Amino acid sequence: MSELKVTESNLEKVDEVIRISGQNIYSCYQCGKCTSGCPSAGLMDIVPSQAMKFLQLGEVEKVSESNTPWVCLSCFICSVRCPKGIDIAAIMEALRLMKLRTNFDYVHPNKIQEEEREILPPIAFVSAFRKMTP
Ligand code: SF4
Ligand code: SF4
Structure with a gap:
């Protein structure tokens, strides 16, 4: 199993996700309701609740290098279902924006x-x- 390293640069990327999305990723308690309602979960490399956990651990690259933000339909089902009021769709949008700002075309x-x-x-x-x- 690879060792988890929370570096300064990882934390900066997490801060950027939080700043762009306006969401508190740390309030996720892994109930899985977002994933269970997501129509694209079966196509995703990393399902929404896993993505939240990786972000909390500073693993932004792992999520943004996956197909997850791109396969997301922006349907907002996850955001509506989240008992913690986290707008996960806004987090997916933030991850897409961060990649697009590096001149990346999906x-x-x-x-x-x-x-x-x-x-x-x-x-x-x-x-x-x-x-x-x-
Ligand atoms: S907004 Fe994206 S992540 Fe959320 S339920 Fe819809 S497809 Fe899934
Ligand atoms: S529904 Fe909300 S609290 Fe539950 S796993 Fe998804 S983001 Fe976390």
Whole structure:
């Protein structure tokens, strides 16, 4: 098992997540209600309640390098279900923003296959570009 190291840089990243999202990640007590209602949990590398735990432990990179913030649909079910009033969707948004601000594209317009361009509705592209490109 890898050793957990809470470094200064880890803490700065946690502070940034808190500042951008406006949420107190430390009030999560791991009840799992967010994960049990999440329609995307089955597709996520790290489910929402696990993501909260990693963030509390300073492991922001682990969550932001996973597909979790990108697979999140921003449906707010987790935020509505959380008994601690944590807006987990806002935390996912903060994680996306932090990556996008490094000029990272999760969806790159030039990498979309021609067959996909032919079958997907234009609104899907507009939505993906707004959320997943800098
Ligand atoms: S907002 Fe994202 S993380 Fe929350 S329930 Fe919806 S898909 Fe899951
Ligand atoms: S529902 Fe809220 S308190 Fe429960 S695990 Fe999710 S974030 Fe933590």
